[in-house]
Amino acid sequence: MPRNSDFPPDRFGDLLTWLNSDRELAVSVYLDLRHSLLRIFLWNRCADPEGMTDEAFDRVARQVPRLRETFEGNPKLFFYGVAKNLVREYRKKVRSHVSIEGIELVEAPRQEEEESSGKRSECLSKCLRKLPKDKRDLILAYYAREKQAKIVHRAEMARQLGCSIETLRVRMLRTRVSLEECIEICLDERGKDETD
Amino acid sequence: MNERPMTKELARRFLLGAVSDSERQQIERLFMSNPETKERILIAEDELVEEYLEGSLSESDSATFLEIYAHEPRQRRKFRIAASIREYALLEAQRDRARTSIVQKLRGFISSPWSRERRFYIPIAVSAVLLVVAAMWLIQWNNQKERDTNLRLALERELTELNSISTLSKDHPQMLAVMVPPVSLRSIHPPSEVASRSAYRIIELQLLWTQREEPQSYAAVLRRVGGSEAFTIPNLHAEKNFAGKVVRLRLPAQSLARGHYEIGLSGIPNGPTEQYDFAVD
Numbered sequence: 001m002p003r004n005s006d007f008p009p010d011r012f013g014d015l016l017t018w019l020n021s022d023r024e025l026a027v028s029v030y031l032d033l034r035h036s037l038l039r040i041f042l043w044n045r046c047a048d049p050e051g052m053t054d055e056a057f058d059r060v061a062r063q064v065p066r067l068r069e070t071f072e073g074n075p076k077l078f079f080y081g082v083a084k085n086l087v088r089e090y091r092k093k094v095r096s097h098v099s100i101e102g103i104e105l106v107e108a109p110r111q112e113e114e115e116s117s118g119k120r121s122e123c124l125s126k127c128l129r130k131l132p133k134d135k136r137d138l139i140l141a142y143y144a145r146e147k148q149a150k151i152v153h154r155a156e157m158a159r160q161l162g163c164s165i166e167t168l169r170v171r172m173l174r175t176r177v178s179l180e181e182c183i184e185i186c187l188d189e190r191g192k193d194e195t196d
Numbered sequence: 197m198n199e200r201p202m203t204k205e206l207a208r209r210f211l212l213g214a215v216s217d218s219e220r221q222q223i224e225r226l227f228m229s230n231p232e233t234k235e236r237i238l239i240a241e242d243e244l245v246e247e248y249l250e251g252s253l254s255e256s257d258s259a260t261f262l263e264i265y266a267h268e269p270r271q272r273r274k275f276r277i278a279a280s281i282r283e284y285a286l287l288e289a290q291r292d293r294a295r296t297s298i299v300q301k302l303r304g305f306i307s308s309p310w311s312r313e314r315r316f317y318i319p320i321a322v323s324a325v326l327l328v329v330a331a332m333w334l335i336q337w338n339n340q341k342e343r344d345t346n347l348r349l350a351l352e353r354e355l356t357e358l359n360s361i362s363t364l365s366k367d368h369p370q371m372l373a374v375m376v377p378p379v380s381l382r383s384i385h386p387p388s389e390v391a392s393r394s395a396y397r398i399i400e401l402q403l404l405w406t407q408r409e410e411p412q413s414y415a416a417v418l419r420r421v422g423g424s425e426a427f428t429i430p431n432l433h434a435e436k437n438f439a440g441k442v443v444r445l446r447l448p449a450q451s452l453a454r455g456h457y458e459i460g461l462s463g464i465p466n467g468p469t470e471q472y473d474f475a476v477d
Contacts, residue, residue: 077225184277
């Protein structure tokens with residue numbers, strides 16, 4: 001569910017149903033959309049990609065009753081339309097700040113949660129242990145070389161696995177994304193434990 | 197743009213902001229709706245992260261990369277996580293190679309027929325000790341490398357934060373501001389001196405921009421003369437003061453060793469470049 005606490009659960013439920021009548025599939029579409037929107041806002045250099053992603057979901061969710069009746073097509077593209085509008089509004093806001101006040105272009109960054117590299121290493125080890133052994137060995141081997149050596153090394157890995165280098169890249173991307181998510185959750189939990 | 201296949205090159209240009217607005221929107225649409233395109237772009241992004249960490253991106257690509265991926269705290273956190281996975285994998289591989297090589301050498305010695313003869317005992321023992329010392333040195337060297345990488349990442353983060361728009365708008369009580377003209381204007385005079393670093397926490401260099409072009413933003417590359425490391429500080433902006441147009445660049449004084457420093461300031465995208473230098477006494 002979005003970070004925004006103003007997002008009522010029933011509205012979120014309606015949104016999921018609009019995305020897919022099968023709840024499990026709907027959740028996976030939602031997570032995929034969330035990841036895509038975050039990236040779009042990041043690449044457009046928006047100051048708060050997470051907040052803008054929440055705002056996009058909120059705007060679409062408010063329109064779900066109407067969309068159910070009238071919208072035909074891929075809901076993901078409707079989300080993209082909303083995201084484009086948000087980026088446009090953000091840029092306009094930034095421009096007006098420059099010309100009128102000439103000071104801060106973006107909102108002041110939140111207090112950065114600086115985790116020590118020790119905590120990060122602990123979470124990394126914990127999350128690596130959670131991965132099945134074959135995936136863990138594979139991802140460590142994939143990132144075990146740098147520069148020119150890595151090209152030869154990865155080609156050899158693909159050959160040994162009997163797949164193309166592209167397939168190997170896609171597999172590693174999926175493993176790395178789930179590993180990174182696990183580390184983020186672990187760091188969040190440790191941060192919470194410290195503040196409690 | 198027709199729906200042409202998402203090549204590695206196109207994905208890379210898109211990620212570094214080197215495509216037109218209409219191309220960007222087409223790619224973003226495909227990214228949202230086409231899983232194959234999404235994966236290709238994420239793979240290209242992964243490769244960019246690797247190249248940045250290996251130091252093999254060009255200066256301008258590196259500046260653009262930092263501008264996108266280090267301008268927001270959550271992104272910096274994600275970036276640090278991605279970096280730590282790679283560092284861990286590299287260190288594990290180095291340790292594995294060291295372990296394998298020692299074990300193989302020892303096995304070779306022990307299994308060879310001449311190793312059973314007494315006259316070889318002392319050389320074998322000496323070699324074993326040397327191997328253990330070498331292994332310990334390698335582990336220490338690895339740890340030092342890890343510490344250096346962490347220090348470098350921390351300093352890059354500090355530089356990016358010190359030079360973010362919100363930080364630059366605030367004055368710092370222990371800050372020394374120095375006007376630095378470009379080398380092309382200064383002719384044969386010595387570089388600007390920025391005084392003892394112990395007296396101030398922040399040194400603000402006001403880099404005088406004398407070019408006619410007015411780029412959207414600037415990236416500075418700082419390096420110590422004679423040193424091998426360079427630091428890129430992206431997303432800087434020009435402003436006017438009594439001396440003309442200046443780009444402010446803040447540096448943490450405690451990180452500056454005594455010596456001469458060079459700064460290359462480039463307009464983004466594809467703007468002209470000016471060179472500056474200064475000395476820390």
